[in-house]
Amino acid sequence: MFLRLTDQPSLGRVLMRTLIAVAYLIIFAPVFMIVVTSFFAQEIISFPPPALSLQWYANAWHKPEFFRGLTTSLEVALLTAAIGVPIGTMAALAIVRGEFPGRGALSSFLLAPLAVPGVVAGSGLYMFYVMAEDFFDRDIKATTGGLVAAHTLLAIPWTVRLVVASLQGLDRRAEEAAANLGANPFTVFHRITLPMMRPGIVAAAMFSFIQSFENLDLSMLLVGPGRITLPVAMLNYLEFRIDPTLAAVATVQITLVGLLMVVTDRFVKLSRVV
Structure with a gap:
């Protein structure tokens, strides 16, 4: 039986799928290489590897700076999400549902930190902290x-x-129906x-945790002895040694973030929000 012309994939569709596959390959190739390199037995990377081993995971486990960095990163990331998400959610609710002049300016102001390079933001915060320490004496x-x-x-x-995007896609008729049935504003907000x-808030919490957990350019200017994050500990290790230990640590980091997602x-469903 002959296939109909409409059943045959067009050249444009095949080309589009090929470009998508190439894009995914380019994106995931570095991640794949990091994971594979973490199992190489030799210290100096060469292809093909003569043997595979888990020694670099054991080496990372016995490095106290990595464990301290992981503990600090998890602590900072959890506190960041716990503080930043409620504040950002209230701000997003005010921007979308509030009726006051300057909402557009407020939205632009709150989103401005995303446009500032991390090194610039870290340098500015460092100088601000120095002046604040002189003023408060702590x-x-x-x-x-x-x-x-x-x-x-x-x-x-x-x-x-993320929460603004979530709020803009909501149907307000359910809220209006609840209010018409006698529910007070607090009940409408809590129940409807x-x-x-929730999808926008959960996605915001996840992204807030990840951006804090993996942050390097901002953290490396604000950490101190004994209080370093995992990315900073990895950078410090790279100054003295070049071996697959960092690939092993990065693999664990990628696995944690992947499981969280x-x-x-x-x-x-993150695709509904992001």
């Missing part, structure tokens, strides 16, 4: 609180961006609005 930089405050400045724009906002997408 340590701010090289502390967990200083890192959390800096990372929160990036968590708020991500939250505003907040559940509908999979679990989040299991409960909240």
Whole structure:
């Protein structure tokens, strides 16, 4: 039986699928190489590897700076998400549902940190912390609180961006129906609005955690002895040694972030928000 002309893939469709496959290959090739390199037995990378081994994972496990960096990164990322997401959610709700002059300017102001390079933001925050320490006579930089405050400045724009997108796609007729049936504003928000906002809030929490957990350019200017994050610990290790230990640490980091995204997408479809 001959296929109909409409059943045959067109040249444009085949070309588009090929370009998409090439794009995915370019994106995931570095990640694949990092994971594969972490199992190489030799210290100096060469292809093909003479043998495979888990020694670099064991080497990373016995490096206390990596464990301390992982603990600090998890602590800072969790606190950043816990502080930045509620603030950003309230700001997004005010921007979308509020009626006051300057909403557009407020939205642009809250999203502005995303356009500032991390090194520039880190340098500015470092100088601000130095002046604040002189004024308040207490340590701010090289502390967990200083890192959390800096990372929160990036968590708020991500939250505003995602929650605003979530709110703009909501149907307000359910809220109006609940209000017409006698529900007070708090009940409408708690029972109707907040559940509908959940995908945007969960996605914002995930992105806030990830951007804090993997942040390097901002963190490396604000950490201190004994209080370094995992990316900074990896950078410090690279100054003295070049071996697959960093690939092993990066593989663990990629696995943690990947599991977080999979679990989040299991409960909240990220494609509806992002």
